[in-house]
Amino acid sequence: MLRQYMTRSALILGLFALVGGGLVAWTYQLTKPHIEEAERAYTLRSLHAVIDPSLHDNDIFRDMITVRDPALLGTDKPVPVFRARRNGKPVAVAIMSEAPDGYGGPIKLLVGIHVDGTIAGVRVLSHKETPGLGDKIEERRSDWILGFNGHSLRNPEQKGWHVQRDGGMFDQFTGATITPRAVVKAVYNTLKYYQRHKERLFAEKSIVPPADSDDKDGKKEASSDNGKNGKHGG
Numbered sequence: 001m002l003r004q005y006m007t008r009s010a011l012i013l014g015l016f017a018l019v020g021g022g023l024v025a026w027t028y029q030l031t032k033p034h035i036e037e038a039e040r041a042y043t044l045r046s047l048h049a050v051i052d053p054s055l056h057d058n059d060i061f062r063d064m065i066t067v068r069d070p071a072l073l074g075t076d077k078p079v080p081v082f083r084a085r086r087n088g089k090p091v092a093v094a095i096m097s098e099a100p101d102g103y104g105g106p107i108k109l110l111v112g113i114h115v116d117g118t119i120a121g122v123r124v125l126s127h128k129e130t131p132g133l134g135d136k137i138e139e140r141r142s143d144w145i146l147g148f149n150g151h152s153l154r155n156p157e158q159k160g161w162h163v164q165r166d167g168g169m170f171d172q173f174t175g176a177t178i179t180p181r182a183v184v185k186a187v188y189n190t191l192k193y194y195q196r197h198k199e200r201l202f203a204e205k206s207i208v209p210p211a212d213s214d215d216k217d218g219k220k221e222a223s224s225d226n227g228k229n230g231k232h233g234g
Contacts, residue, residue: 046125047110050110050122051082051094055086056091056092058084060084062209064080064207065206066081067079074099075098091115094113095110095193097190102128102134103129107129107137109183110123111191119149119152124138129176133173134178137179137183147171153188156168161185162181162185
């Protein structure tokens with residue numbers, strides 16, 4: 001009797017687990033396209049914030065490669081690099097680098113750089129800095145992040161790429177010097193990476209296939225075009 005009860009209970013629990021797992025999988029498949037579209041829209045908004053969309057005529061979201069450089073890009077993971085072009089010619093890149101030494105942990109950045117090496121814009125994508133102090137790196141909290149616009153490796157010179165407390169030109173926050181110090185360092189290192197790899201960044205084939213490229217078997221394949229529908233390679 002006890003064995004029958006335990007068997008029946010196990011079957012019921014197994015049925016619930018099966019149905020529950022099926023519902024989770026079904027819900028995921030149902031919402032996946034919406035999640036992907038929301039992520040794409042967020043990325044595009046961020047890209048347009050650091051690179052003026054009027055400057056390029058390619059699909060910057062798809063003209064993308066990934067690169068690695070833990071020392072300069074702040075992470076050992078692949079880092080996305082989006083390329084902006086006009087009439088097939090390089091205009092700018094947007095590099096998703098990190099400031100690994102933020103007060104609350106890594107600070108993910110998007111650094112837009114014009115082809116001549118000047119900063120087009122910088123935005124913070126995510127962070128865990130202290131609310132009311134370190135979160136002033138966000139554009140919606142203050143205009144501090146806009147202070148990078150127009151600067152380059154030579155403007156200012158290397159000694160200027162620090163917060164004022166360390167002898168540099170960038171403001172720090174009252175009670176939160178670690179956060180801006182980490183961001184300034186990360187932006188400077190991102191510029192160094194760009195300067196060292198500029199030609200390769202624009203020459204690599206994109207790893208993202210164009211929206212309308214299908215092979216004969218119906219499978220999408222990357223195009224070799226590096227112009228208006230360029231892709232990314234790592």
